[in-house]
Amino acid sequence: MDPSSSATPTSATRHGYRCPKCRTVLFTSDHLVPHSVETDGGDASWRFRGKSSSVVQDATLVGYTPDSEVCTVLNITPPKWMAGELDEGNVQGKITCPVTLKTGKPCGTKFGEYHWQGTTCSCGTWVAPAFLVPRSRVDRIVLPPAQAQPAAVENKESS
Numbered sequence: 722m723d724p725s726s727s728a729t730p731t732s733a734t735r736h737g738y739r740c741p742k743c744r745t746v747l748f749t750s751d752h753l754v755p756h757s758v759e760t761d762g763g764d765a766s767w768r769f770r771g772k773s774s775s776v777v778q779d780a781t782l783v784g785y786t787p788d789s790e791v792c793t794v795l796n797i798t799p800p801k802w803m804a805g806e807l808d809e810g811n812v813q814g815k816i817t818c819p820v821t822l823k824t825g826k827p828c829g830t831k832f833g834e835y836h837w838q839g840t841t842c843s844c845g846t847w848v849a850p851a852f853l854v855p856r857s858r859v860d861r862i863v864l865p866p867a868q869a870q871p872a873a874v875e876n877k878e879s880s
Contacts, residue, residue: 733750734863735749735750735751735864736862736863736864737861737862737864738750738795738859739859739860740832740860741860742818742830743818743828743830745828746862746864747800747818747832747859748854749864752797752798753796754797754798754848756842756848792842792844793855794842794843794854794855794856795854795855796848796853796854797852797854798852799835799850799852800816803819803835813835813837813838814834815831815833815835816833816834816852817830817831818832832854832859833852833853833854835850835851835852836851837849837850839851840853
């Protein structure tokens with residue numbers, strides 16, 4: 722085996738998350754931000770006192786993984802294609818699809834929300850800044866190993 726060889730097998734499958742309307746990949750599993758009780762600094766489930774939800778009871782779980790069924794939302798890094806809206810100084814708002822359709826109209830599908838000041842995730846963990854995308858609002862696909870970045874990013878950068 723040649724030690725200078727950079728080919729290493731990948732154990733994790735990369736996923737892409739697509740807009741349900743235009744089917745454009747908006748972000749990948751590389752853009753997911755994991756969170757847990759350790760990163761929260763404490764259990765945030767106290768915000769849900771008095772509610773008898775299994776989600777609240779599971780909020781004390783440690784070791785969140787992006788595929789965990791505890792969280793119904795995905796927390797992502799701020800997308801580059803949102804730079805214009807973020808430069809305006811908005812501290813919270815909706816995340817919409819940036820793709821222009823063949824008809825010339827923007828897709829504009831609302832698939833998430835952002836809160837720079839932070840918010841509580843569906844699992845009870847405080848996340849700041851929060852760019853939250855409900856799993857039900859995007860389509861998850863398996864990406865081929867060669868696809869480097871989301872198509873939405875490529876489309877915006879080439880414009």
